[in-house]
Amino acid sequence: MGIEEFVKDTRIAYFSMEIGIRPEMHTYSGGLGILAGDTLKSAADLRIPMIGVTLIHRMGYFRQELDPFGRQIEHPDSWDIEKYLKRINIKVSVEIEKKPVYITAWYYIIESTIGGRVPVILLDTDIPDNDPVDRTLTHYLYGGDLEYRLKQEIILGIGGVRVLDELGFEIRKYHMNEGHSSLLTLELLKKFKKPIEEVWSEELVWDVQKVRDLCVFTTHTPVEAGHDRFPYELVQRVLGEPVPMWLIKKLAGDGMLNMTLLGFNLSEYINGVSKKHEEVSERMFPGYEIHAITNGVHPYTWVSEPFKNLYNKHLPGWAMEPEIFVRAWKIPEEELWDAHMQAKKSLIDYVNRISGANFNYETFTIGFARRATPYKRADLLLSDPERLAIVGEGRVQIIYAGKAHPKDEGGKQLIQRIFQVKERIKDKVKIVYLPNYDMAMAMKLVAGVDIWLNNPLKPLEASGTSGMKATHNGVPNFSVLDGWWIEGWIEGYTGWSIGTLEETSDPKRDSEDLYFKLGNDILPMFYENRNIWIKVMKNAIAMNAYYFNTHRMIRFYVTEAYIR
Numbered sequence: 401m402g403i404e405e406f407v408k409d410t411r412i413a414y415f416s417m418e419i420g421i422r423p424e425m426h427t428y429s430g431g432l433g434i435l436a437g438d439t440l441k442s443a444a445d446l447r448i449p450m451i452g453v454t455l456i457h458r459m460g461y462f463r464q465e466l467d468p469f470g471r472q473i474e475h476p477d478s479w480d481i482e483k484y485l486k487r488i489n490i491k492v493s494v495e496i497e498k499k500p501v502y503i504t505a506w507y508y509i510i511e512s513t514i515g516g517r518v519p520v521i522l523l524d525t526d527i528p529d530n531d532p533v534d535r536t537l538t539h540y541l542y543g544g545d546l547e548y549r550l551k552q553e554i555i556l557g558i559g560g561v562r563v564l565d566e567l568g569f570e571i572r573k574y575h576m577n578e579g580h581s582s583l584l585t586l587e588l589l590k591k592f593k594k595p596i597e598e599v600w601s602e603e604l605v606w607d608v609q610k611v612r613d614l615c616v617f618t619t620h621t622p623v624e625a626g627h628d629r630f631p632y633e634l635v636q637r638v639l640g641e642p643v644p645m646w647l648i649k650k651l652a653g654d655g656m657l658n659m660t661l662l663g664f665n666l667s668e669y670i671n672g673v674s675k676k677h678e679e680v681s682e683r684m685f686p687g688y689e690i691h692a693i694t695n696g697v698h699p700y701t702w703v704s705e706p707f708k709n710l711y712n713k714h715l716p717g718w719a720m721e722p723e724i725f726v727r728a729w730k731i732p733e734e735e736l737w738d739a740h741m742q743a744k745k746s747l748i749d750y751v752n753r754i755s756g757a758n759f760n761y762e763t764f765t766i767g768f769a770r771r772a773t774p775y776k777r778a779d780l781l782l783s784d785p786e787r788l789a790i791v792g793e794g795r796v797q798i799i800y801a802g803k804a805h806p807k808d809e810g811g812k813q814l815i816q817r818i819f820q821v822k823e824r825i826k827d828k829v830k831i832v833y834l835p836n837y838d839m840a841m842a843m844k845l846v847a848g849v850d851i852w853l854n855n856p857l858k859p860l861e862a863s864g865t866s867g868m869k870a871t872h873n874g875v876p877n878f879s880v881l882d883g884w885w886i887e888g889w890i891e892g893y894t895g896w897s898i899g900t901l902e903e904t905s906d907p908k909r910d911s912e913d914l915y916f917k918l919g920n921d922i923l924p925m926f927y928e929n930r931n932i933w934i935k936v937m938k939n940a941i942a943m944n945a946y947y948f949n950t951h952r953m954i955r956f957y958v959t960e961a962y963i964r
């Protein structure tokens with residue numbers, strides 16, 4: 401049996417430019433992709449009939465090397481496709497620059513530990529039917545220029561629908577995970593076009609309502625760069641007119657083809673990824689009804705080995721029913737601490753092995769890992785190095801990681817600045833910056849640090865998910881009040897805030913608050929009040945992890961978006 405066995409059930413098709421399933425498959429770059437993978441894993445656990453659609457990304461996003469000055473060097477990041485994927489004997493074509501580009505496909509099966517299975521289809525143009533340039537269209541995730549991006553989005557949106565049709569899938573909803581796949585709506589408009597004799601109007605042949613009923617759209621960021629826009633000259637040349645240009649402009653905007661607007665206008669249900677993000681998005685896109693479904697993470701993927709053992713013993717059933725985390729207070733304190741120290745030791749050993757940084761097991765360890773880009777402010781903690789040296793001398797060690805997009809100069813400079821401060825205060829506070837942040841490293845970090853730090857400029861963090869991974873391992877968050885943390889935060893109980901609930905950031909105040917709480921609340925509790933600290937760890941599990949998981953999230957999608 402191959403992919404055919406999945407054809408018999410009507411499915412929800414989940415389209416995403418990136419899907420992070422396992423570390424060995426380089427089909428993701430960051431949060432968006434990991435969320436997509438976690439979503440499909442929960443669907444497999446709960447036996448929700450879904451199917452993922454993405455591109456194969458043979459060369460990955462990129463592998464990050466850092467030189468001694470913190471300068472980023474980017475390498476292609478190929479992976480062993482044949483080892484993880486199975487070929488599908490299929491060939492469809494899409495029209496790009498007025499000539500056909502052929503697409504074949506591969507599949508991967510996500511298997512739940514209890515037997516549920518969800519297939520993922522990965523589209524591939526690297527076949528002899530295509531000319532050498534078109535063969536590279538499914539090589540690099542977020543690589544190349546605007547034209548390359550548009551071509552990839554034609555393959556994902558239009559090619560994806562054609563592959564599903566060709567295989568005989570019956571799709572009950574098309575879920576666009578961000579705007580990269582919005583062109584699928586044009587293919588659906590074509591597919592459901594009514595005969596002119598039936599409606600007697602050029603306009604009414606396009607059954608917009610029918611397509612809207614089939615589509616769901618999730619927007620993931622208020623940051624402008626996250627919303628693709630293509631100039632119409634480029635669109636005309638590369639895409640042509642799969643439906644007439646007047647209709648495209650009506651649905652996707654007059655000035656440029658805006659992929660978010662296109663998705664919005666053809667979706668019956670639109671949502672942001674936290675309650676705050678819903679509010680911010682409604683202001684960004686006046687006139688649209690936007691809902692909120694707060695993100696989560698897949699419990700079994702993000703719980704470390706020592707915590708799996710601990711939960712199996714005290715909270716059996718947790719992996720399929722994370723609501724059980726609500727009884728985390730049943731776990732004896734020594735056992736919780738012991739599991740944390742196992743995870744911490746394996747992280748510290750790993751850090752020392754790859755960096756020679758000579759970190760130790762007992763020192764309070766702060767983790768900060770995410771995309772290196774200015775609004776995430778990786779250097780806020782270093783804004784006053786002398787103060788950090790005073791507050792943290794001998795009591796704090798810090799682990800950083802994160803890639804900067806190859807075109808993000810500001811992000812690259814941020815990494816170099818961290819390297820400079822690291823040298824400057826190395827006798828007082830040890831800092832490492834680990835190269836090539838990926839899923840495997842994230843698993844070690846979120847479980848092994850003592851606190852997870854997040855301090856982006858508000859209101860730009862739509863949700864954030866790495867902090868949720870930390871809570872699944874009893875690691876509390878120390879974060880600005882944005883995204884999911886507004887919903888998860890109870891001061892001093894589940895973790896700590898930085899700054900106020902106001903919607904915009906005050907950088908001076910944020911750094912003041914950061915140093916003050918670290919020195920006066922957090923470090924004293926960790927070192928002098930370990931019993932209270934362990935209670936905060938329990939709360940991170942009982943009050944955060946029980947809710948911020950993809951099991952709860954996907955159930956919300958089913959009842960609010962998929963079956964309405």
Ligand SMILES: *Cc1c(COP(=O)(O)O)cnc(C)c1O
Binds near residue numbers: 429770838843866
């Ligand atoms: C979880 C994860 C992210 C997303 O983390 P945020 O907190 O949402 O920024 C990015 N990269 C990797 C490798 C991850 O595992």
